[in-house]
Amino acid sequence: MTVSIDTQGRVAIVTIDNPPVNASSQAVRAGLLEAVTKTEDDPDVDAVVLACAGRTFVAGADVREFDLPLMEPHLPDVIAAIEAASKPWVAAIHGTALGGGLELAMGCHFRIADPMARMGLPEVNLGLVPGAGGTVRLPRLVEAELALTMIAGGKPILANVALTAGLIDAIATSDLLDEAVALAVEHAAPRRTLENAVVGASDAEAFDKTATGLRRKVRGQESIAAAIDAVGRGVRLPADEALAAERAAFLALKSSDQARALRHIFFAERATLADPRAKLTPRPLQRIGVIGGGTMGVGIVSAFLMRGFEVTLIERDEASLHAGADRVHATLDSSAKRGLLPDLDAVSARFDTAIDYAALSDADLVIEAVFEDMEVKKQVFARLDQVTKPDAILATNTSYLDVNAIAAVLSDPSRAVGLHFFSPAHVMKLLEIVLPGAVAEDVVATAAKLSKSLGKIGVLSGVCDGFIGNRIMSAYRAEADRLLIDGASPDQVDSAMRAYGFPIGVFEMQDLAGLDIAWAMRKRRLAEGKISGGYIRIADRLCEIGRFGRKTGAGWYDHVDGTALPSEVVMSIIAEERQTMEAVGKAFATEDVMPRILGAMTREAEAVLAEGIARSAEDIDVVMVNGYSFPRWKGGPMFAARSAGG
Ligand code: NAD
DSSP: OOOEEEEEEEEEEEOOOOOOOOOOOOOHHHHHHHHHHHHHOTOOOOOOEEEEEOOOOOSSOGGTTTSSSOOSHHHHHHHHHHHOSSSSSEEOOEEEEETTTHHHHHHHHEEOOEEEEEEOHHHHHOOOOSSSSHHHGGTTTTHHHHHHHHHHHOOEHHHHHHHHHHSEEEOOSOOOOEEEEEHHHHOSSSOOOGGGGOTHHHHHHHHHHHHHHHHHTTTTTTHHHHHHHHHHHHHHHHHHHHHHHHHHHHHHHHHHHHHHHHHHHHHHHHHHHGGGGSSSOOOOOOOOEEOOHHHHHHHHHHHHHHOOOOEEESSHHHHHHHHHHHHHHHHHHHHHEEEEEEEHHHHHEEEEEESSSGGGOOOSSHHHHHHHHHOHHHHHHHHHHSSSOTOEEEEEOOSSSOOHEEEEEEEESSGEEEEEOOSSSTTEEEEEEEOOOTOOHHHHHHHHHHHHHHOEEEEEEEOOOTTTTHHHHHHHHHHHHHHHTTTHHHHHHHHHHHHTTOOOOHHHHHHHHHSSHHHHHHHHHHHHTTOOOOOOOHHHHHTTTOBBBBGGTTTTTEEEEEEEEHHHHHHHHHHHHHHHHOOOOOOGGGGGGHHHHHHHHHHHHHHHHHHTSSSHHHHHHHHHHHOOOGGGGTTOHHHHHHHHHH
């Protein structure tokens, strides 16, 4: 039975059991409606507890039903029936109550949660707004401003925050179900959320200010704008009118292109590791070594520590070691301040540092994040070959270099793999798992499991210059340079990318990250003969005069007091290079920019796919959305191109 009813004394316990996440599928909705009738009709029942079996409360709608016609009973009707019941209903929340799950809980008359529970309305992330009363009930339980932030931001809140805000009535201190039953016994009458006044309704000015702030972050994602509007109606209109308008907005968005694109990426992210090797038994991982405590090493160490691993950081000298360790502690401290690390001391106790590689003798996995230089990486791997256990996995975080060549210095190359983290590594979700030719199958399985243990999305990639993401990025960066030669300005390219939905354009991005690293890479490629005809020298010339980006106050733009201004120097270098290349440099319309950037992206992506570097077009979309800020609501470059092409 998807929904079952037991009794404890005079309290009925209605349990949803719909693995894996108790999604509010048709069977669940029908079962709940029946449970309302049964409990209302049962003279031996005074109150009802709504609970879920398995690892979570209702974690949302059944996304597989989204592309089907709506099936009765609809969730708003089920929730209305619960809210209208004459006997009090208590929601007992564990795991996550998300979307329809939280709406269901808000339709109940009382709510109690496990201390680790999280609650939210993340519909915007699937291109929707809540469709079962979320925008109307939430601001009747918590401050309207918080409701707005939760619904437009789509991020869940923790149980303690929910309690303070008024979303739940209690946090269970021992057994959730027993305490929910006690709460049900305590309350003789229902207490209906819709009968509450809006919380903080008098402060309309603060609400409008928050709404205006959020609107600035919308960047073309329709669902966020629609969510702000819906909460606005939920706060201002009579509840029944707001509910009807919310449902209409939900239904309109459900069949929108953006919702389809967001569903595509949602499923694509869950399918990246559907590889037979990922199902094999992984090697055990507990002790991790990280070589190099620079930008990446610090993030990688922090990511592992935050997820319960023991980590030893190795640097080349005491000064670098101290600097790296200090930055690890600073990263952990700031996470702890934001409530993300309950026990900072325990986390720090798992962290160790050393200069001598002998400290890695019992490591299960070592990741090198030293300079992007083949000789240095080979030396590091050769040392690791001598000091580590024979079955320890040795990984490189290289951005572009040949992982096969790095693996070849090992006596057993089958234990080498690329683990390409993104910066900052403790925040960014993407992990490219780069598979050299000789890689052992259980090393693939271990890397796949590791990506999950770190809370990341692992994507398998073959070996090539730049793997999936950096290779595609190099191609569209080169196209951006060609656009300059053809007449566009850096500002025009960046504005067009922002208008498309990128948070930042390619030239602004280079100024942020620093132009020097890519310069070094181009010099290497030139030396290796990998760059030939049509090479555009603009970026090299900027580097030659020390314009490395924000850190030097100048790059593609002049950076004055935190503002990026178009630069005369850059424009004149562009003009000179146009002349050298005998280009005409015609006037460029901003609408001509994106088709060329996207064209370059998809051409390279098709090549990456054809060569078997990426397993699927979906994997490419996941990489570009999660590592390169491709607008999620466009589904990734492959989805966007294929949708546009019909
Ligand atoms: P970085 O220059 O900030 O840090 C490199 C660190 O390695 C330095 O602290 C240096 O002291 C240390 N080091 C150098 N040789 C060493 C050795 N033999 N033994 C021990 N320590 C040594 O560089 P980074 O940006 O952290 O990049 C590191 C690697 O990660 C590179 O391969 C880079 O391509 C890759 N990567 C960088 C990014 C990024 O955004 N910065 C993203 C993904 C991957």
